[in-house]
Amino acid sequence: MNTKLRATANNSPAGSPGAGRHVLIITEGTYPYATGGVSSWCDILLSGLPDIEWSVLPLIAGGRHVRPRMKLPPNATLLRPIELWSQERAPRGLSRSNADSGSLPTQLLRGLMPWQGDLNQLRLALVRCRLRPHSVRREFRAHESWTRFLAELAQLLTEGHSDSAPAPIYDAIEAARLYQSLYWVARTAAVPTPPCDLLHVTAAGWAAIPAIVHKAMHGTPILLSEHGVYVREAYLASISDTAGRPGHGATSPRLALGLTRAAYAAADMIAPVTEANGEWEMGLGVNPDKIRVIPNGIEPSLHVGPARGTKRVVAIGRVDPLKDVQTMMLVAQEVTRRMPEARFEYWGPVTSGQEQYGEACQRMHRQLGLGERFRFMGRTEDPHAVIRDADVVLMTSISEGMPMALLEAMAQARPVVATTVGGVPGVVKGCGLLAPPGDVHELASSVTTLLRNPSLARTLGQRGFERLHRRYTLSRCLGAYGTLIQEMTATGAPA
């Protein structure tokens, strides 16, 4: 473990730390409107720390008719979600002043879009949105604001930085898209937040906006949990989108960078799930003293059975470009060429919004003629049972934080073949085989090796099982969060 990052070594039982505190947890597109991943983690956290009173403020995509998919525990209250990208107007305030200057869009632009934004100006602009919510829409709808924004954007694009190539040439459309995005930022900032002892932000992006404002107004400390690295995922998404809209590809990650920097600056503590995420955070200028790695945890099985030796390779995850399902199919093709009896199963739904990718995967599946050798199984309610039936658990992702599928494999003493991304190498230490992302040959060779050597597979699986019990238990994870919350609510930030 990196000595610069403070690791948690707390093994205290869940529940007692932080008792009686009120924590506002802010989610983004996850809990309680989705299942798996961060949603499941939130559910475990809220249920696992029952003495804390939680309020859940979700940010969701607007314009969609959504219902919660997870039931909140009794100690949690669901607040009205903040809708991004919808027709809903910013909440109205009581004070009405005619002093709207038309400077709000330019202040947000200056705070968010340069390589190193003016975070102080950003904070003031966001607080202004909260104090005068009625003026947000009016200011953005004013022609004067638009012309000032254009002038400021033109100026900003001439400013260089040694870590960035010259800014792209914007046209009116991309400028208008950016203007609209800033409006959504302002609208998000305008939504009131309830009094609380701690603000717990679950992603360093849009979800941080209400917390930044709340802290600026009330001094409440902010705890930021990072499962993935928000800005890294934004860049990956923009790279995927580049073929369609290069302009958007330039705007979206830069906005994510601005939001991430603001979130990092405002957070009193940052709790990444892996050291690899911590490296990113430090790379973006976060003081290592603010970083405390809290790995995800899972309830370990006490007894596990041996693999059935059916040559079954299982993957669990969403059908998403980040999971690089297409590489997995190529791996399956290569493995089954060598071992025709091998069978691959991909468990998980297509990510909402990635239906086109899902269809491309199905097309590729047909083109490769994989048939029954590789099957898309859809969502599973019992990942443990799926993994129990597997001989090898495969993961070909190009980006990961700390995937739960790895922990589930370790919990069932199944060996893992995975890519060397994010926190994966840190978790799969001695209990699986690793290969670079996209390296079909190496991944296929690793899978074949384990299928042909059950004793090696068993040894690696057993090592994983033991490692999980040592480092990645649920009680350890909950205890670490409980302690951190207690420290932060007692003093504002841990010593």
Added chain:
Amino acid sequence: MSGPNAGGPRTPRGEHPTRPAGRPRATKTGTSLRSAKPAAPVPPTAAIDRADRPAEDTDPYSEAVLEARLGRRARDVLEATVVLEAWTGRPARSAMNAARGLVSIDGPPLRALSSSDPFADSERSSVIAEGLTLVLLIISIAAWAAPIRTHLGPNVLSHAIRVALPLAIAFQWGLRSRYLGRPQGLACLARDGLWVWALLLLAVDAPLALIHGWGPVAAMMVPIFVGGTVLTRRGWGLIYAGVLVVGTLVMGLGASPDAVLAALTTITLAMCLLAVRSSKQTRTDERAGTVDRALTAALIGGAMGVLLVADPTVSLGVHGAYPAIALLPSVIGCYWGGYYLWNFFDAVPRGMRGVALDRAGRVALSDPAMSIFVGAIVRLIIAEAVLSALVIGLGQVFSGLLRGSDAITVFIAFGSIGTLSMLIGLLESFALQWAALLATLAALAVELVWPGIVPGGTPGLAMAAGASFGVLLTLPALVRRLAHSGGTLATTLWIQ
């Protein structure tokens, strides 16, 4: 990568652009990444924010991966880092270090402009069917005048229309705002709104039906008119118009208007139910429009309806079919102009593509926003003028058939109403509902006080005065806004 997640040119699957000595190999059993060229140690903090740190030597493999994945050079250190991390498996710190040597700060800027057109054309195939439906609807209703007068009395249709028209238009505007104006509007209505609207309709219709004389006729007209909007949205407009035509013919053959209207109401409501229920098969998570906006739209629609019937000198349907037929030019003109205005949400963004920032805030009458607006107004005026002349001409030729209030001022009045209706609709679609409502109410106020100010009773003059006042109120505001296409796009179309 060959899927839609690919960004730019890619290498074929399983092959790497180059594999120089520094290429990291697979690691076994989780041991640390082996590399022929390990990352130089760097300070742990601010690895990418310090301009003075040493960059790694340029790595040809990394360069090749970047080129293969992006199809261009990296925009910044983070983009290069992400590519190296995701597609070569380098740890973050090493990737950040290597990335710094791969970003050129001296090259020409990239264009933030898509080469493909991201804006899909609107659905337009139903425009002729919808227009035809509208014409058949008006002619049919015009033809009800004589039988209703004969069977039910001279003032029944007049009173019924004066009440039914504002109510129906209010329902239409409200429905359109909340549901029908959306891509999956009918499916949304099927999912969460049908019973609400059915109850609302019942709440309005039940008291109407109890009014002696004209009440039942008005109560039946409201669902017939409102249902037409739903059925047209479903694409069943011609079937609906066909049903109306058959009903009108039956009425003309001597059948009781009450019975025919009751049958038409039943058929229309049944068709609506079928249309909405069948849309339920389309699963949608699209959100309906907001309630407050739909209510405001309904108020605006209602006020427009009152504007249409509040002038006592225009006696709709009382003196024969002519006044109702006189609506035809204005309705068709308004429909044609409004249809052209649909281009707004596609054409304005398309017209602004590639426009440099220094021109994005300028005033230009030739830019798409203003040119579409002017085009819509021209179409409206041409349609109203030509069709009015045609109807007047036909009225002269078939004077026995098309008798009634044939004063030219009635046509001017309806033309003004059509123009105001289009402008108010535009304001409403720009989320300027309160401005639209105030302008409509102001127009109505002028219409109502006009007879007191200008006595004489010229047919339609009060209506024309009110509508023209409304046009004068709305036109400058719209022109001022639309003169800036870039501003219209950013501040009006995309921020509602």
